Amino acid sequence: MKAVLDLIVGDPQADRAVPHTGITARLTVFATGVMAFLAVLVLALSMTASRVADRWADELAQAATLRLPADADAATIEKALEILRITPGVAAAKALTEAEQQALLDPWLGPNLAMDALPIPQLIEVIADDPPYDPEGLQARFAAELPDAVLDDHARWRAPLLKAANRLRLVTWLVTLLIGAALAAMVVLAAQASLAANVQVIHVLRLVGARDIYIARAFVRRFTLRAALGAALGALAGVIVVQLVPVGDTPGSFLTEIGFQGAGWLWPLVIPLIAAIVAFAATRAAALARLKEQT
Amino acid sequence: MIELENVSCGFGGTPLFSGLSLSLTPGSFHFLTGPSGAGKTTLLRLCYADLRADQGQVRLFDQDASSLGRDGVAMIRRRIGVVHQNCAFLDHLTIAENIALPLTVADRAAEAAGNLPELLAWVGLTAQAGQFPPELSGGERQRAALARAVIMSPDVIIADEPTGNVDWEMSQRLLTLLVELNRMGKAVLIATHDLTMIRTMKAELSARVLRLKDGELVQAGAEL
Numbered sequence: 001m002k003a004v005l006d007l008i009v010g011d012p013q014a015d016r017a018v019p020h021t022g023i024t025a026r027l028t029v030f031a032t033g034v035m036a037f038l039a040v041l042v043l044a045l046s047m048t049a050s051r052v053a054d055r056w057a058d059e060l061a062q063a064a065t066l067r068l069p070a071d072a073d074a075a076t077i078e079k080a081l082e083i084l085r086i087t088p089g090v091a092a093a094k095a096l097t098e099a100e101q102q103a104l105l106d107p108w109l110g111p112n113l114a115m116d117a118l119p120i121p122q123l124i125e126v127i128a129d130d131p132p133y134d135p136e137g138l139q140a141r142f143a144a145e146l147p148d149a150v151l152d153d154h155a156r157w158r159a160p161l162l163k164a165a166n167r168l169r170l171v172t173w174l175v176t177l178l179i180g181a182a183l184a185a186m187v188v189l190a191a192q193a194s195l196a197a198n199v200q201v202i203h204v205l206r207l208v209g210a211r212d213i214y215i216a217r218a219f220v221r222r223f224t225l226r227a228a229l230g231a232a233l234g235a236l237a238g239v240i241v242v243q244l245v246p247v248g249d250t251p252g253s254f255l256t257e258i259g260f261q262g263a264g265w266l267w268p269l270v271i272p273l274i275a276a277i278v279a280f281a282a283t284r285a286a287a288l289a290r291l292k293e294q295t
Numbered sequence: 296m297i298e299l300e301n302v303s304c305g306f307g308g309t310p311l312f313s314g315l316s317l318s319l320t321p322g323s324f325h326f327l328t329g330p331s332g333a334g335k336t337t338l339l340r341l342c343y344a345d346l347r348a349d350q351g352q353v354r355l356f357d358q359d360a361s362s363l364g365r366d367g368v369a370m371i372r373r374r375i376g377v378v379h380q381n382c383a384f385l386d387h388l389t390i391a392e393n394i395a396l397p398l399t400v401a402d403r404a405a406e407a408a409g410n411l412p413e414l415l416a417w418v419g420l421t422a423q424a425g426q427f428p429p430e431l432s433g434g435e436r437q438r439a440a441l442a443r444a445v446i447m448s449p450d451v452i453i454a455d456e457p458t459g460n461v462d463w464e465m466s467q468r469l470l471t472l473l474v475e476l477n478r479m480g481k482a483v484l485i486a487t488h489d490l491t492m493i494r495t496m497k498a499e500l501s502a503r504v505l506r507l508k509d510g511e512l513v514q515a516g517a518e519l
Binding site: 209292 | 343345365366368370372373377379383384387392396397399400401402443447
């Protein structure tokens with residue numbers, strides 16, 4: 001903690017020993033700000049994708065459909081409902097009415113569909129309880145008692161969705177890491193440029209007895225604070241932009257849910273800290289290596 | 296404190312001097328003279344570990360200079376005050392900050408508050424404390440360089456042409472300051488072309504005058 005305070009407060013005398021280089025300072029703040037801005041957007045997209053995918057997966061996992069042949073009579077439907085009612089882990093089961101089934105088909109076949117003209121299967125919506133039913137056991141029971149009934153637990157929809165969400169999460173973390181690496185590279189370049197521009201100053205400091213760590217400290221402190229400032233401004237801009245994305249009233253819609261929620265809000269706050277840590281480590285390593293070369 | 300034994304040094308394969316020996320002991324006063332290009336500044340740089348000898352041994356405060364790491368060199372330089380020919384100031388710092396720089400880099404900046412006013416008064420630069428190096432005259436810069444050289448209370452003072460850019464009166468004033476330091480027990484080594492100054496000071500001090508010429512260091516005698 002003391003080291004952090006020393007870094008922030010610094011030694012005004014020591015800080016003045018190395019002159020400020022305006023353009024390098026401004027570019028460091030700007031570039032770090034852009035990186036943080038992009039990081040916030042990428043993280044917002046990542047978290048939104050995860051959230052929406054999780055919700056879709058949950059919804060699909062909760063609901064299943066039992067499909068009976070089109071010619072299933074009322075007794076068959078009632079038998080199926082009875083089996084579902086007594087199955088542990090089934091919260092509710094409901095046979096869809098003709099109107100509800102037609103509503104499901106509307107988007108594909110239009111509103112004027114003559115239901116009687118098509119052999120449309122009878123659907124029963126099954127809502128899982130917590131803990132849920134055993135789909136394989138239920139399937140086996142229907143196979144024994146109602147062989148024409150088919151239980152669709154949506155696993156074939158859910159698996160690729162979860163896979164895609166996991167891939168998206170992986171890609172966004174990779175992008176975030178790349179942003180961090182680019183930030184480190186940029187800070188190293190800026191620090192190298194600053195060290196090169198101050199060769200004479202470094203020479204004089206050495207003549208009067210400055211150790212490498214003292215000289216490096218002046219550069220490290222400066223670049224760490226610049227990176228933290230740039231990242232804070234960039235993260236703030238990123239949060240504002242994310243907040244400006246229109247919010248829709250369609251639950252589960254990806255584009256209308258972009259943003260942070262709950263603990264996710266910590267990420268924009270953590271980004272300047274991470275940027276400062278990256279800048280500290282990168283500048284320190286670069287400065288000490290450069291000073292070693294300049295012996 | 297500083298011992299050079301059979302030291303050779305040169306640049307680009309051309310030796311400036313070889314087999315050179317020199318010893319600076321507490322309270323000693325040496326003038327180093329010789330023609331331009333003879334290697335006076337090179338010899339001084341060996342004495343404060345700014346150069347490494349090609350051959351021979353340089354011992355600084357009982358340490359072999361060739362085995363010193365960068366931190367070791369830094370610690371040695373805190374015990375040697377150097378007045379550089381070009382003063383080697385940081386132009387973005389005030390004169391007071393430049394003079395206090397050795398304390399600052401040694402993380403002893405707080406001590407400057409006590410020493411600095413007295414030191415500025417000693418070299419007659421109290422009024423110029425807040426000015427920047429380019430705003431000072433040559434003599435003022437040399438005095439400031441001397442103040443910086445002594446602020447750490449070093450054991451050895453090395454001065455490279457400290458009177459090169461100043462008039463007679465100022466050179467006498469600077470030399471008087473160096474003599475005062477010598478009387479406080481500091482070893483002093485001054486490289487200079489100014490034979491008149493050497494003759495004047497030699498009469499007042501038990502100073503040794505060394506002449507570096509054609510790669511050899513000899514004690515100057517009656518010709519002075």
